[in-house]
Amino acid sequence: VDSVPIDDRGLLLGDGLFETILADAGRLEAFEAHADRLIRGCAALGLPAPEPDRLRAAAEAVLRGTGLAGVRAAVRLTWTAGSGGRGLERPARPEPRLLAQAAPAALPAGPASLASVAIRRNAHSPLSRLKTLSYLDNVLARRQALAAGADEALMLNAEGEIAGGAAANLFWIAGGRLFTPALACGVLDGIMRAQTLAAAADLGVEVVEARAPPVVLAGAEGVFLTNSLIGLRAVDEIDGRPVPRHGLVEQLNRARG
Amino acid sequence: VDSVPIDDRGLLLGDGLFETILADAGRLEAFEAHADRLIRGCAALGLPAPEPDRLRAAAEAVLRGTGLAGVRAAVRLTWTAGSGGRGLERPARPEPRLLAQAAPAALPAGPASLASVAIRRNAHSPLSRLKTLSYLDNVLARRQALAAGADEALMLNAEGEIAGGAAANLFWIAGGRLFTPALACGVLDGIMRAQTLAAAADLGVEVVEARAPPVVLAGAEGVFLTNSLIGLRAVDEIDGRPVPRHGLVEQLNRARG
Numbered sequence: 001v002d003s004v005p006i007d008d009r010g011l012l013l014g015d016g017l018f019e020t021i022l023a024d025a026g027r028l029e030a031f032e033a034h035a036d037r038l039i040r041g042c043a044a045l046g047l048p049a050p051e052p053d054r055l056r057a058a059a060e061a062v063l064r065g066t067g068l069a070g071v072r073a074a075v076r077l078t079w080t081a082g083s084g085g086r087g088l089e090r091p092a093r094p095e096p097r098l099l100a101q102a103a104p105a106a107l108p109a110g111p112a113s114l115a116s117v118a119i120r121r122n123a124h125s126p127l128s129r130l131k132t133l134s135y136l137d138n139v140l141a142r143r144q145a146l147a148a149g150a151d152e153a154l155m156l157n158a159e160g161e162i163a164g165g166a167a168a169n170l171f172w173i174a175g176g177r178l179f180t181p182a183l184a185c186g187v188l189d190g191i192m193r194a195q196t197l198a199a200a201a202d203l204g205v206e207v208v209e210a211r212a213p214p215v216v217l218a219g220a221e222g223v224f225l226t227n228s229l230i231g232l233r234a235v236d237e238i239d240g241r242p243v244p245r246h247g248l249v250e251q252l253n254r255a256r257g
Numbered sequence: 258v259d260s261v262p263i264d265d266r267g268l269l270l271g272d273g274l275f276e277t278i279l280a281d282a283g284r285l286e287a288f289e290a291h292a293d294r295l296i297r298g299c300a301a302l303g304l305p306a307p308e309p310d311r312l313r314a315a316a317e318a319v320l321r322g323t324g325l326a327g328v329r330a331a332v333r334l335t336w337t338a339g340s341g342g343r344g345l346e347r348p349a350r351p352e353p354r355l356l357a358q359a360a361p362a363a364l365p366a367g368p369a370s371l372a373s374v375a376i377r378r379n380a381h382s383p384l385s386r387l388k389t390l391s392y393l394d395n396v397l398a399r400r401q402a403l404a405a406g407a408d409e410a411l412m413l414n415a416e417g418e419i420a421g422g423a424a425a426n427l428f429w430i431a432g433g434r435l436f437t438p439a440l441a442c443g444v445l446d447g448i449m450r451a452q453t454l455a456a457a458a459d460l461g462v463e464v465v466e467a468r469a470p471p472v473v474l475a476g477a478e479g480v481f482l483t484n485s486l487i488g489l490r491a492v493d494e495i496d497g498r499p500v501p502r503h504g505l506v507e508q509l510n511r512a513r514g
Contacts, residue, residue, distance in 0.1 A: 001263060002262060002263060003260040003261060003262050003263060004260060004261060004263060004268060005259060005260050006258060006259060006260060006261060006335070006356045006358065007358070008268070009396075010268055011261060011265065011267055011268040011335075011337070011390070012275070012333075012335065012390070012392075013390070013392040013393060013395075013396055014271030014389075014390050014391040014392055014393045015392075015393055015396050018269070045393070045397065046397075046400060074343055076269075076343065078263070078268075078269065080268070085360065086331055086333065086358070086360040086362075087424070088392075088395055088396050088399040088423055088424055089399060089400075089403070090396070090400075099263045101263065101264070101343070103342065103343040105343075118381070119381065119382050119383070120379065120381035120382065121379075122377065122378075122379035122381075122382070122394075122415060123415075124375070124376065124377035124379075124415050125376050125377065125379070125394050125397075126376070126397070127393055127394060127397075132271075132393050133268070133269070133270070133271050133391075133393070134271040134390075134391035134392065134393035134394070135269075135270040135271055135272075135345075135391065136270060136271045136272055136302070136384055136389050136390070136391035137379075137382050137384060137391065138270075138345055139266075139270055139272050139345050139347070140302065140303075140382075140383070140384075142345040142346060143303060143346075143347075146346070158379060158380075158381050158415035158416075159415070166345055167344070167345055
């Protein structure tokens with residue numbers, strides 16, 4: 001599929017979901033977790049869900065079709081609510097549309113800098129915990145961060161608690177413990193987030209899913225971002241202030257494999 | 258245009274804006290206000306803006322092309338951020354895409370019932386005040402209202418203040434004064450909202466743009482919804498409790514013309 005009709009609800013209303021999967025020389029990393037999350041998202045949105053096999057076949061076909069089966073690539077699967085009439089209400093039987101794209105995905109070089117942005121995440125919507133086609137808040141948050149000269153946004157939620165990046169989960173280390181915002185803060189249930197929490201537990205590191213104000217980051221012994229494409233990426237600066245490096249970041253990056 | 262390529266950022270990320278304009282026997286109601294709002298929205302999102310003449314030509318062409326120039330119709334204009342690469346960041350020079358659709362639009366029969374929904378509007382994002390392609394919160398809010406047997410959602414913001422409907426602004430009458438949530442509550446800067454406020458002022462009715470908890474609606478002397486397609490529509494029930502009728506609703510509906 002190269003195009004969608006203009007009555008597609010994904011296009012008109014952001015009604016749908018997506019996943020971005022790392023393909024390493026043709027191997028789809030954590031494919032089951034991605035398919036699972038998309039299917040859980042369909043339940044949350046009230047949409048028919050795809051079969052995992054269909055998702056895998058689409059991902060593998062687009063890797064072959066784009067000649068990216070031999071390199072490090074990002075596969076994006078998009079599941080729209082399908083065509084619909086005018087207005088907010090879906091047709092009685094939505095017929096979702098599956099789209100697949102692939103692009104080369106190099107690992108970012110070096111640590112990331114963060115900038116606080118004004119846009120806040122909305123924990124009072126299930127969208128804050130899902131990868132939906134209504135992703136414009138994230139687009140704008142990233143834009144604000146880039147305009148401030150940083151690589152990624154530091155987003156809070158409406159209550160002023162730390163939420164994460166525009167396209168990454170956030171972790172920090174304090175008192176030897178590993179912290180990340182609780183899902184209830186309005187953060188994506190990240191697959192690399194879950195892998196990182198599991199890896200930390202395996203290493204015997206105490207992990208805390210927290211509701212915390214941003215001031216705690218000023219005292220952190222280390223800060224890092226996670227997502228499926230970058231794995232773990234250290235943060236070396238927040239709003240112009242340096243952040244210490246911590247050996248646990250590299251240790252977790254190796255351990256999660 | 259009948260389709261868009263699957264790399265369109267409106268489709269992939271909800272990156273874009275739309276307007277829904279009432280066409281009455283071919284006449285575009287409040288066209289300038291709609292064009293203005295879309296152009297202001299582009300500034301808020303950092304997108305190139307269209308010329309109003311181009312919007313008008315597209316709206317008129319779709320009315321003719323669909324044979325709806327002689328009836329009551331809704332014209333939807335969609336302005337996507339255009340094609341883009343992988344990820345949140347826009348290309349250096351976005352080339353937005355203009356889409357136009359038209360559909361018959363009958364006036365809803367009789368008053369509306371509202372149901373409180375769990376999803377809240379996010380005043381900490383400019384999206385809450387714009388008609389963007391990231392409209393899934395509104396889709397879900399409407400779904401929750403319909404599931405509760407009502408016609409439209411009663412949405413609060415994250416602070417628990419009254420915001421409005423899923424696709425309408427909300428007004429209430431109390432102590433002879435007319436109230437509507439302030440834009441800072443995270444509500445769309447509705448064109449019919451502005452017309453209603455102006456009509457009330459012309460009638461000598463005191464108007465208040467308020468931050469108010471939903472309990473005030475229990476004591477209201479009248480409640481109504483507004484949007485460009487329905488004009489003013491009385492609310493006769495909120496969460497199963499009857500709402501009194503008030504003569505001002507009809508008076509304003511006539512006066513705004």
